[in-house]
Every structure is written in C-alpha cells, then in structure tokens.
Amino acid sequence: xxxxxxxxxxxxxxxxxxxxxxxxRQLLLTIMPVAVLVCLVGAISIANPNFLRPASIWTVLxxxxxxxxxxxxxxxxILCGGIDLSVAALASMASVLVALWVPALEGWxxxxxxLVCALAGLIQGVVHVVAQIPSFLVTLGGLAVxxxxxxVVSGAAxxxxxxxxxxxxxxxxxxxxxxxxxxxxxAVVAVLGLVMLLTPVRRWLIAIGSNEPAALLAGVPVARTxxxxxxxxxxxxxxxxxxxxxxxxxxxxxxxDSLLLPVVAAIVVGGTAITGxxxxxxxxxxGVLIITVLRVGLSVAGVDPSYVQIFYGALVIAAVALTIxxxxxxxxx
Amino acid sequence: MSAPAEAPxxxxxxxxxxxxxTTALDGLSFEVRRHEVVGLxxxxxxxxxxxxxxxIGLEQPDSGSIALRGEQIKMRGIAQAGAAGxxxxxxxxxxxxxxxxxxxxxxxxxxxxxxxxxYRWKTLRQRAQAQLDKIxxxxxxxxxxxxxxxxxxxxxxxxxxxxTEERTNAEPVVLLDEPTSVLDRDEAEVLFAxxxxxRTRASVVFVSHRLDEVLQVSDRxxxxxxxxxxxxxxxxxxxxxxxxxxxxxxxxEGSHYSEERQLPVQDEVRLRVRDLSVKGVCESVDxxxxxxxxxxxxxxxxxxxxxxxRGIFGASATRGSxxxxxxxxxxxxxxxxxxxxxxxxxxxxxxxGMVGTMSVAENITLPHIADVCAGPVLQRSKERRLADDWIxxxxxxxxxxxxxxxxxxxxxxxxxxxxxxxxxxxxxxxILDHPTRGLDVGAKSEVYRLIRELxxxxxxxxxxxxxxxxxxAMSHRVLVMKDGRxxxxxxxxxxxxxxxxTVLERMI
Numbered sequence: 094x095x096x097x098x099x100x101x102x103x104x105x106x107x108x109x110x111x112x113x114x115x116x117x118r119q120l121l122l123t124i125m126p127v128a129v130l131v132c133l134v135g136a137i138s139i140a141n142p143n144f145l146r147p148a149s150i151w152t153v154l155x156x157x158x159x160x161x162x163x164x165x166x167x168x169x170x171i172l173c174g175g176i177d178l179s180v181a182a183l184a185s186m187a188s189v190l191v192a193l194w195v196p197a198l199e200g201w202x203x204x205x206x207x208l209v210c211a212l213a214g215l216i217q218g219v220v221h222v223v224a225q226i227p228s229f230l231v232t233l234g235g236l237a238v239x240x241x242x243x244x245v246v247s248g249a250a251x252x253x254x255x256x257x258x259x260x261x262x263x264x265x266x267x268x269x270x271x272x273x274x275x276x277x278x279x280a281v282v283a284v285l286g287l288v289m290l291l292t293p294v295r296r297w298l299i300a301i302g303s304n305e306p307a308a309l310l311a312g313v314p315v316a317r318t319x320x321x322x323x324x325x326x327x328x329x330x331x332x333x334x335x336x337x338x339x340x341x342x343x344x345x346x347x348x349x350d351s352l353l354l355p356v357v358a359a360i361v362v363g364g365t366a367i368t369g370x371x372x373x374x375x376x377x378x379x380g381v382l383i384i385t386v387l388r389v390g391l392s393v394a395g396v397d398p399s400y401v402q403i404f405y406g407a408l409v410i411a412a413v414a415l416t417i418x419x420x421x422x423x424x425x426x
Numbered sequence: 427m428s429a430p431a432e433a434p435x436x437x438x439x440x441x442x443x444x445x446x447x448t449t450a451l452d453g454l455s456f457e458v459r460r461h462e463v464v465g466l467x468x469x470x471x472x473x474x475x476x477x478x479x480x481x482i483g484l485e486q487p488d489s490g491s492i493a494l495r496g497e498q499i500k501m502r503g504i505a506q507a508g509a510a511g512x513x514x515x516x517x518x519x520x521x522x523x524x525x526x527x528x529x530x531x532x533x534x535x536x537x538x539x540x541x542x543x544x545y546r547w548k549t550l551r552q553r554a555q556a557q558l559d560k561i562x563x564x565x566x567x568x569x570x571x572x573x574x575x576x577x578x579x580x581x582x583x584x585x586x587x588x589x590t591e592e593r594t595n596a597e598p599v600v601l602l603d604e605p606t607s608v609l610d611r612d613e614a615e616v617l618f619a620x621x622x623x624x625r626t627r628a629s630v631v632f633v634s635h636r637l638d639e640v641l642q643v644s645d646r647x648x649x650x651x652x653x654x655x656x657x658x659x660x661x662x663x664x665x666x667x668x669x670x671x672x673x674x675x676x677x678x679e680g681s682h683y684s685e686e687r688q689l690p691v692q693d694e695v696r697l698r699v700r701d702l703s704v705k706g707v708c709e710s711v712d713x714x715x716x717x718x719x720x721x722x723x724x725x726x727x728x729x730x731x732x733x734x735x736r737g738i739f740g741a742s743a744t745r746g747s748x749x750x751x752x753x754x755x756x757x758x759x760x761x762x763x764x765x766x767x768x769x770x771x772x773x774x775x776x777x778x779g780m781v782g783t784m785s786v787a788e789n790i791t792l793p794h795i796a797d798v799c800a801g802p803v804l805q806r807s808k809e810r811r812l813a814d815d816w817i818x819x820x821x822x823x824x825x826x827x828x829x830x831x832x833x834x835x836x837x838x839x840x841x842x843x844x845x846x847x848x849x850x851x852x853x854x855x856x857i858l859d860h861p862t863r864g865l866d867v868g869a870k871s872e873v874y875r876l877i878r879e880l881x882x883x884x885x886x887x888x889x890x891x892x893x894x895x896x897x898x899a900m901s902h903r904v905l906v907m908k909d910g911r912x913x914x915x916x917x918x919x920x921x922x923x924x925x926x927x928t929v930l931e932r933m934i
Contacts, residue, residue: 303783
C-alpha cells in the first residue's frame with residue numbers, strides 16, 4: 094500500500110521523550126512483591142538463622158509446589174478478567190480419583206485424572222463463555238459440584254494409596270538432595286512461562302482482561318482463549334491434587350479445599366490484577382513464595398496455625414487494596 | 427476581594443505538566459479578564475483538556491502558577507475549585523440523573539439546606555430557583571435531571587456553577603467544555619444567548635472544536651498547540667482558515683475532505699450484499715460496493731445502519747448472503763471477517779476500538795498477529811519495526827511504539843486504530859463507524875486523507891460519519907437507510923455532490 098510521505102518530527106520527538114516500558118504503577122507492582130519477599134526472608138532468618146540453610150530452603154520450596162501449580166492455572170483465568178474459584182475443590186476431587194484409580198491403572202491414573210480435571214475446566218469455560226454466566230458463579234457452582242462428586246465417589250472417607258506409584262512426586266533426588274517436586278514445579282513454570290513469553294497467548298489474555306469488546310473486534314479468539322485458560326486451570330488443579338496425594342499417601346474429598354484462599358492470595362500478592370489485564374507467571378511464582386514463606390514465618394514466630402487463615406484473608410484484601418487500578422474501574426461493586 | 431478592574435480574574439502563568447513520557451502542557455500562560463468570554467482552541471493533544479482539569483483541581487501543575495482574582499491558588503479537587511468560584515460545565519455532563527434539579531444545583535454545597543442530615547426542601551428549592559433565575563431559565567426545580575433534554579441539563583449545570591457565588595461573594599469563572607457538541611443549531615443559538623447573559627455576571631472560558639462558534643462567541647481566542655499558547659487572536663481580525671492554520675502549525679494539504687483525491691469508481695464489485703437481515707433491526711438489505719469505492723450509509727438512529735455494518739463484520743448474527751470479489755463468504759465472527767480481509771473501526775474508540783493499557787505496537791498488530799509470528803512464536807523485533815514504520819507513515823505522535831495506547835491523544839489513538847487494518851496488504855474492505863468522532867479539525871482531515879489513500883490503493887470503504895456534510899463529501903455514493911431498509915441510493919460524484927438536505931429528506 095502506498096501511504097503517506099514520512100515526516101521528520103516524530104522520530105525526533107520520540108528521541109526526546111524516552112519512555113520506560115512500564116508505567117510507574119506497574120513498576121511498583123513489580124518491585125513491591127519482590128521487596129516483600131526479601132523482607133520476609135530477612136526477618137525470618139534473623140529470628141532463626143537456620144532458615145537460610147539449603148536444607149530448609151529446599152523444604153520450603155518443596156512445600157510450596159502444590160500451591161504453585163494451583164495458582165499458575167488460576168492466574169491465567171484471572172489474567173483474562175475472570176476467576177476460577179473451583180481449583181481447590183477440583184484438586185480435592187483429583188486426589189480422590191487418583192487414589193481410587195492408582196491400584197488399577199498405576200501411573201496412567203495420573204494422566205487420566207489430569208485429563209478429567211481439564212475436562213472439568215472445559216465444561217466450566219464453555220458454560221461461562223457460551224451461556225454468558227459470570228465465571229465467578231460458574232466456578233462457585235463448580236466448586237460445589239466437584240466437592241460433591243469427591244464426597245460421593247470416596248464415600249466421604251479418606252482413601253489410602255499403597256505402593257510407590259506416586260513416589261516420584263515426593264522424593265529426594267540423590268546427590269544434591271533436591272526435592273523432585275521442586276523440579277516438577279519448575280518444569281510447569283518453564284512450560285507456562287515459555288508459552289506466555291513466546292506466543293501471542295499472553296497478549297490475547299491481557300487484551301481480553303483489559304477490554305474484552307475491543308479484543309473481540311480486533312479478531313482476538315476470545316472464546317477459545319478464555320476456554321483454554323479454564324482448561325489449563327483445571328488441568329493444573331488436577332495435577333496439584335496428584336502432588337498432594339504423593340505427600341500424604343491418601344486422597345480425601347476435602348484434602349485441598351483450604352488452599353483456595355492461599356491461591357487467590359498468592360496471585361494478587363504477586364502483583365497480578367484481580368480485575369484482569371495485568372500479571373503473569375513470574376509474579377505468581379513470587380506471590381506463591383511470599384505466601385509459603387509467610388506460613389513458615391508464622392510458625393517460626395510461634396503463631397498458632399489456626400490464625401493463619403486470618404492472615405491470608407487480611408492479606409488478600411490488603412494486597413488488592415494496594416494494587417487495584419481504580420482508574421480503570423467506574424464503580425467498585 | 428478588591429483587585430483592580432483591569433487585573434485578570436484568572437491568570438495562568440507558565441504552567442507545565444507531564445504525564446509519564448508525554449508533555450501535556452509546556453509553559454502555557456493565559457488569562458481571563460472580568461466579564462470576558464475567552465475561546466480556547468487547539469487540536470486533540472494540544473493541552474485543552476489538561477488545562478481545564480487543572481483549573482478545576484483535577485490535575486496539579488508540575489510547575490507554574492494559577493492566580494484567581496490576584497491571589498495564587500492551589501486546588502485539590504472540584505470541591506475546592508468550586509469553593510474558589512471556578513466551575514465547569516462538562517461535555518459529558520455531570521448531573522445525577524435520579525436527583526431533582528434543585529438537588530443537583532446545590533449538590534455538595536447544600537449548606538443551610540441540610541439540617542441534621544435532612545433536606546430542608548423549601549430552602550433548597552428557593553436557593554436553586556435563585557440560581558435558575560440568574561440565567562432566566564424556567565426549568566422546574568423539582569424535575570428529575572433525567573427527564574430534562576440535553577440542552578436543559580446544560581443550563582442546570584451552568585446554574586450549578588453560578589451557585590458558587592453564594593459562597594465566594596465573587597463572580598465565578600465558568601468553563602464550558604465543548605458545550606455545543608451535542609446541540610442542534612437552534613439549541614446552540616439559545617446557549618450563545620445564554621453566554622451573552624452570563625458575561626454580565628461571570629467570566630467564561632469557551633472550548634470548542636467548531637471554529638465558527640468560537641469566533642462568534644469569544645472576545646479573545648487563544649490557540650493552543652503542543653501544550654502552549656501559540657497565538658492570541660481577536661475575532662474580526664482572523665478568520666477560520668487562519669485559526670485552523672495556527673492550530674495545526676502548517677497549511678492543510680488540499681481541502682478538508684481531500685475531495686480532489688476522490689477517484690472514479692471501478693466497475694468490479696468488491697462486496698455484494700444480498701438479502702441481508704439482522705434480526706429485529708434491518709431487513710433484506712441489498713447493495714453492491716465497488717473496488718476503491720467509499721459507500722456512505724446515511725440514516726437516523728434506529729435506521730439499522732450500525733447493526734448492518736456490525737453484521738457484515740460478524741459482530742452480530744445475520745441472515746443473507748455476502749460475496750467478496752465474486753466468492754461467497756461467511757462472517758460468523760469478527761475473526762472470520764478479518765480472515766476475509768475485512769476491517770472495522772468502531773465508533774466508541776475507548777470502549778471497543780483499542781486496548782488502552784497495551785502498547786501502540788501491540789494494538790497495531792493485534793488483528794494480524796500471525797503476520798509477525800514465525801509459526802507459533804512472536805517475533806518482537808519484526809513487530810517493533812512494523813509498528814515504528816506505521817507510526818512514522820501515519821505521523822502518530824507517541825513517545826515510542828512501546829507506550830500504552832491510552833497515553834496518546836484521541837487523534838493519534840485513532841490513527842493507530844486505522845494502522846492496525848492498514849498493515850495488512852490484503853485488506854479489501856474497511857468498515858468505518860464514525861471514524862472522526864471526537865477528533866479535532868487537523869486530526870479529522872488527516873483521517874480523511876488516509877481514507878482516500880486507502881481507496882486509491884483499491885480498498886473499499888463502508889462509511890458512517892458524524893455529519894451529513896462529512897458523509898457526502900467523503901462518499902462516492904450514499905446509501906440511505908430508514909427503519910432497517912435501504913430506501914434510496916444517492917450518487918455523490920466530485921463536483922456534483924448532493925446537498926445534505928437532499929439526503930436528509932430521504933432519511934426521515
């Protein structure tokens with residue numbers, strides 16, 4: 094196309110006005126979580142210098158992995174402007190299913206459970222997108238449905254897993270003594286991180302999360318991207334459920350239920366906007382570490398674990414209060 | 427306050443304001459004298475909105491000073507500005523629809539009209555009525571704001587600004603931001619009479635894109651460009667063309683609508699629309715759009731033209747058939763329309779046309795992201811080169827291709843939105859829904875020029891425009907729609923353009 098002569102002013106003006114990649118607010122959202130994490134680690138190490146020894150660092154990382162995998166999936170849904178409240182319930186259901194299926198299917202039980210949970214995510218995504226029901230409601234309903242299924246198929250009991258089919262999810266690799274779970278978590282981070290970094294998916298998620306009508310009219314595959322986010326969220330929840338069974342040698346219908354609040358807390362504390370359109374994998378990793386270190390720190394400080402939920406609840410509200418971009422919202426409801 | 431009569435009521439001196447990377451005000455000075463109507467004109471991005479926001483305390487200057495009646499003031503918020511006697515009549519209006527006129531006029535300044543948390547309706551009504559009397563309005567103080575016409579609501583807003591007199595015991599400064607943009611000619615004349623009346627008891631700042639109005643109403647006119655005042659003119663000594671030249675800083679190339687570049691239409695049919703219906707809004711529409719043709723669609727609200735265009739772009743469900751270059755196509759979604767080489771620029775730019783938080787480059791490549799991908803992998807350097815190229819070609823004023831699109835002025839945002847379709851070499855049809863809405867003169871004529879360039883390269887355009895004048899000037903033919911049906915087609919060749927009245931008669 095032959096369009097328009099070039100003009101000398103723009104280049105010159107652009108040279109004059111050098112511009113940072115991120116706005117000041119976004120920069121703050123990037124620095125703050127890291128600073129919080131560093132302060133937390135610092136504070137705990139002062140209280141208990143043993144905290145910085147490799148063994149305890151590995152233990153902390155190891156314990157963060159189920160939360161990490163749950164949060165990464167749920168973050169995708171939040172990034173495109175929705176929310177997936179069903180992840181913890183889905184992980185519980187996965188724990189029951191994997192415990193039931195391992196005796197017959199061995200390792201294939203893991204694959205099957207992840208697929209089943211991906212399917213659960215697909216169903217939620219399709220209901221949300223096609224029937225135009227807010228994701229908050231679809232997944233709140235889903236939460237009840239998956240919990241119910243877990244109760245029914247388990248007979249409301251804890252199901253033990255014998256044998257070492259799932260041992261690979263919770264073992265120490267010889268030599269460096271690295272927990273296998275940490276490597277698995279790192280692999281999930283790497284896969285999701287690369288997809289987000291290299292492909293247009295991240296851009297689509299952000300466009301949808303920031304302005305869905307505009308994304309639609311720009312030809313962004315809105316329905317596919319959103320449903321895809323729910324599928325990955327479901328699959329991650331299923332895999333997180335498997336990881337939990339590996340550590341307890343049992344599946345239970347409420348095994349992961351208490352993780353819902355920490356998942357949301359980790360995502361928003363990491364700097365991902367609860368309103369969508371801003372966030373990512375790296376932020377979520379930081380957020381998960383903050384939540385995990387905080388839990389460890391509270392126990393180091395001798396706080397009764399019963400109080401931990403109170404902290405998480407307050408933390409979610411505080412993090413959203415600090416990070417929400419009110420200029421984007423007409424009203425807060 | 428006893429400033430000498432010749433001292434300015436409001437003096438802005440050398441104010442600067444930057445937003446991140448963008449300089450909005452660059453050493454701007456201007457003053458408003460007692461009982462004076464001052465016109466402010468400038469292109470989008472010249473700094474008008476920032477200046478107005480600063481005058482009502484919504485923005486703080488980085489440096490420089492604002493003096494009101496000889497005293498330096500700092501305002502943090504509309505309430506403080508109101509308390510000082512500066513009020514704005516907002517373009518998009520700020521009345522609360524489900525409150526009465528009286529409540530609105532004294533909103534936030536109820537004073538003795540609220541005792542112990544309860545309205546004293548009688549006092550409220552009396553005080554509100556006093557404000558309406560000042561402007562000779564007969565609007566009922568008990569009417570709900572939502573039941574008033576746009577023009578009436580505007581009067582209520584003026585009364586609301588005048589109500590600041592009660593507190594300041596001084597004559598207020600009334601800022602009118604694009605007050606005529608949604609008024610018809612008669613309503614505008616009523617407003618101008620009102621401004622004449624207003625000037626006997628206040629100072630007025632009048633911001634408008636319509637230069638004829640500014641010349642008619644103002645005592646003095648400031649021309650803003652790139653964040654500072656480049657000229658101070660007295661109506662009578664300048665004409666519209668001169669003002670336009672001052673605003674843009676160079677002569678407009680060719681005419682406003684680039685009519686001389688309207689090429690004869692080619693015979694080949696680009697888009698053949700047959701029996702197209704959008705449920706409930708338009709019925710069996712037939713038309714042919716030729717290669718390189720601009721087909722204007724005229725129609726009042728409810729004529730179904732917007733829905734028709736959305737239907738063609740796949741944004742609403744349709745029945746009927748579409749043929750592109752002789753081959754049947756189906757546009758079941760915007761995505762499928764885009765793969766049939768159709769582009770769409772929606773009327774509501776901020777709401778539908780762009781993702782403001784994403785960068786200029788990301789917005790430009792969004793619809794054709796596959797063009798900057800190798801397989802599934804995004805090629806950022808290629809994307810950046812493409813974006814830089816189009817930023818330069820379309821003269822998009824931005825700090826960089828990585829700046830968020832929302833940080834640009836309206837005209838430059840719109841150019842980026844156009845660029846996202848122009849990047850595709852295979853673009854065949856561009857649907858433009860009010861592409862110049864909210865743009866100033868300079869930006870408008872640039873958009874017109876770009877549309878002409880596109881058609882010269884063979885792209886066909888379906889156009890809906892803000893005014894009939896614009897629609898007729900731009901189009902080869904005008905399709906007239908009424909109640910969901912095409913009622914007429916009017917030819918509009920260069921040199922024999924129909925008058926707006928001819929088209930208007932067929933619309934109603």
